[in-house]
Amino acid sequence: MNPTVATVYRWELFKLRYQKRTYLGLGAAALVPIIFAAAVHFRHDRHGGDFAFSSYLTRSGLAMPLVILLFGAIWLFPLITALVAGDIFASEDHNGTLKTIFTRSLERWQIFGGKALAATTYAIAAILLNGTVAVIAGSIESGFNSLQSLSGTIVSAPKALELVYVSLLVYLIPIATVVAIGLLLSTITRNSAAAVVGTLMISLLFQLIGVLPGLGGLQPYLLSTQFNAWQGLLRTPIDWAPIVRAAWVCAMYGVPALAAAFLVFLRRDVAGG
Amino acid sequence: MTVEPGSGSGHSAPPVEVRGLVKRYGQLTAVAGVDLTVNPGDVYGYLGPNGAGKTTSLRMMLGLIRPTAGSVRLFGRDPMESVHALDGVAGFVEAPTFYPYLSGRRNLELLAAFDGHEAATRIDHALETVELSDRAGDRVGGYSHGMRQRLGIAGALLRDPKLMLLDEPATGLDPAGMRDMRLLVRQLADRGITVVLSSHQLAEVEELCNRVAIVQTGKLVYEGEIAALKRSAGATYRLSTTDDARALEVCRAQPGITDARVERPDDPGEAHAGEALRARRGPARICFAADEAAVGELSQALVEAGALIRVLAPQTATLEDLFFSLTEGSDGADGRLPRVAPEAAAPLESAR
Numbered sequence: 001m002n003p004t005v006a007t008v009y010r011w012e013l014f015k016l017r018y019q020k021r022t023y024l025g026l027g028a029a030a031l032v033p034i035i036f037a038a039a040v041h042f043r044h045d046r047h048g049g050d051f052a053f054s055s056y057l058t059r060s061g062l063a064m065p066l067v068i069l070l071f072g073a074i075w076l077f078p079l080i081t082a083l084v085a086g087d088i089f090a091s092e093d094h095n096g097t098l099k100t101i102f103t104r105s106l107e108r109w110q111i112f113g114g115k116a117l118a119a120t121t122y123a124i125a126a127i128l129l130n131g132t133v134a135v136i137a138g139s140i141e142s143g144f145n146s147l148q149s150l151s152g153t154i155v156s157a158p159k160a161l162e163l164v165y166v167s168l169l170v171y172l173i174p175i176a177t178v179v180a181i182g183l184l185l186s187t188i189t190r191n192s193a194a195a196v197v198g199t200l201m202i203s204l205l206f207q208l209i210g211v212l213p214g215l216g217g218l219q220p221y222l223l224s225t226q227f228n229a230w231q232g233l234l235r236t237p238i239d240w241a242p243i244v245r246a247a248w249v250c251a252m253y254g255v256p257a258l259a260a261a262f263l264v265f266l267r268r269d270v271a272g273g
Numbered sequence: 274m275t276v277e278p279g280s281g282s283g284h285s286a287p288p289v290e291v292r293g294l295v296k297r298y299g300q301l302t303a304v305a306g307v308d309l310t311v312n313p314g315d316v317y318g319y320l321g322p323n324g325a326g327k328t329t330s331l332r333m334m335l336g337l338i339r340p341t342a343g344s345v346r347l348f349g350r351d352p353m354e355s356v357h358a359l360d361g362v363a364g365f366v367e368a369p370t371f372y373p374y375l376s377g378r379r380n381l382e383l384l385a386a387f388d389g390h391e392a393a394t395r396i397d398h399a400l401e402t403v404e405l406s407d408r409a410g411d412r413v414g415g416y417s418h419g420m421r422q423r424l425g426i427a428g429a430l431l432r433d434p435k436l437m438l439l440d441e442p443a444t445g446l447d448p449a450g451m452r453d454m455r456l457l458v459r460q461l462a463d464r465g466i467t468v469v470l471s472s473h474q475l476a477e478v479e480e481l482c483n484r485v486a487i488v489q490t491g492k493l494v495y496e497g498e499i500a501a502l503k504r505s506a507g508a509t510y511r512l513s514t515t516d517d518a519r520a521l522e523v524c525r526a527q528p529g530i531t532d533a534r535v536e537r538p539d540d541p542g543e544a545h546a547g548e549a550l551r552a553r554r555g556p557a558r559i560c561f562a563a564d565e566a567a568v569g570e571l572s573q574a575l576v577e578a579g580a581l582i583r584v585l586a587p588q589t590a591t592l593e594d595l596f597f598s599l600t601e602g603s604d605g606a607d608g609r610l611p612r613v614a615p616e617a618a619a620p621l622e623s624a625r
Binding site: 004007008010011014015018019095096097099100101102103104105106107108267269270271 | 329332335336337338339356357359360362363364365366368369370371372373374375383384386387388389390428432
């Protein structure tokens with residue numbers, strides 16, 4: 001990595017430590033599985049019987065991160081991602097600090113690279129934190145047991161743990177696109193709130209398009225569909241098709257978004273601040 | 274604040290060369306063709322009314338804004354082409370800004386990390402220079418305006434600059450802060466650092482600067498030495514006698530005496546002067562332009578006419594007087610304050 005990009009990256013991560021939104025997102029990532037595990041515990045304890053995904057969740061704690069990923073894929077994790085990706089450039093406009101850093105001895109592309117890496121790192125950290133807390137909370141609640149795949153086969157606990165983390169990594173493919181969209185809106189709008197909300201709205205918009213009548217043919221190519229590509233890992237044998245499609249479809253959205261964000265940042269005039 | 278001597282400019286190209294600089298925002302022209310040159314060691318004042326284009330010009334000099342037309346060179350390099358054009362250059366436009374949730378020291382550490390080289394080794398000295406060492410650990414969000422201005426100077430000093438571009442550095446400071454800022458600028462200049470200073474404090478500019486550029490509505494109306502600007506205003510005198518009406522007649526009839534008139538403190542020509550200034554200038558008096566020989570003959574003529582002289586004194590035009598004359602009133606038709614702009618120079622070639 002370019003040393004100056006690495007310097008910017010380190011300082012962006014340092015600055016994140018001092019910002020409330022950092023802990024808001026990571027806090028939500030950590031709390032959701034705890035609340036989920038508590039809800040499973042009380043629901044099963046009091047009512048017994050079935051609830052959504054009850055057979056999976058009560059049989060193995062390793063199901064919990066996957067169920068949370070299923071429910072949180074479209075809005076929770078994109079929102080957590082957007083909290084930083086949508087703010088990381090816009091906050092410089094808010095603080096008026098863009099003119100300060102642009103007059104130091106570093107190129108704009110180095111600043112852009114460091115910030116993009118920091119936003120991506122945050123998204124990865126939030127998702128892995130969520131997954132890890134879910135594994136721990138779920139194992140405490142239901143035990144570190146083997147898991148039933150979507151094909152009905154039984155997967156050993158160690159193998160299931162491996163599948164959980166690989167699923168999280170595959171989920172990071174569309175999340176990387178969300179990061180790119182957040183960075184684009186952050187550079188264009190120069191307003192954190194607009195960028196964060198806008199990123200989430202785009203994610204939900206794709207989902208809405210997917211349910212409109214007559215547009216079913218578009219569904220494999222919508223960003224929202226790629227949020228569930230990880231489920232291919234839970235089939236026996238592994239279904240790589242959705243994962244491969246997720247990679248190029250997400251690149252189709254993410255690469256232009258990132259390139260546009262870069263060009264906007266590279267050429268913008270700093271007339272305020 | 275104290276600044277220790279250091280290396281002066283080692284660059285051969287002028288610190289700042291601007292040619293045909295233009296900036297338009299749609300229909301609005303913020304800068305309408307500015308040509309100026311800042312020489313090594315200058316303390317260069319950049320003056321103009323609000324909205325004249327000063328800050329926009331400085332932003333283009335620092336590479337923050339892309340010019341619509343024309344060119345900027347800092348030590349021969351274009352700041353829009355390469356960030357290395359800002360090597361040895363430091364400064365800020367409008368108020369210096371920092372991350373409010375970080376301490377002053379942390380902000381400087383961040384800037385030093387971005388600058389690389391030995392910038393980090395200069396943090397303690399920079400904080401001592403601006404007298405912020407005891408508050409360096411506090412968050413910038415709790416700093417006063419004056420402290421942020423000083424931190425901005427500290428941030429600039431980290432770069433060991435040969436050229437400083439300061440946009441109204443004394444704005445918002447209390448009198449002690451203004452005094453300290455003037456002292457700092459003088460020390461920077463004594464150290465051999467070239468300073469470009471945009472300011473509304475005309476007395477301060479007159480005290481600190483050797484050369485000025487005056488802009489109005491985006492156009493340059495004067496560029497050159499302050500002393501030359503004052504000389505171009507010509508020698509003027511004020512006169513008070515025992516019979517001013519008779520004296521005025523004598524002045525107007527005397528060869529070598531021009532533009533004889535009565536100026537009163539509430540004269541529309543003095544409208545820009547405040548109450549205190551008009552009070553200091555006292556009652557109405559006669560003003561005229563002349564050379565020394567004509568003044569001598571006038572004295573004799575006044576005595577012969579029975580208008581005995583109470584006061585006959587040369588008037589030195591202040592920079593403030595000349596500034597208002599250039600930007601608000603005279604178009605130079607009377608020849609006393611010609612609008613002097615440098616001739617168009619050849620376009621700059623890119624530094625290699």
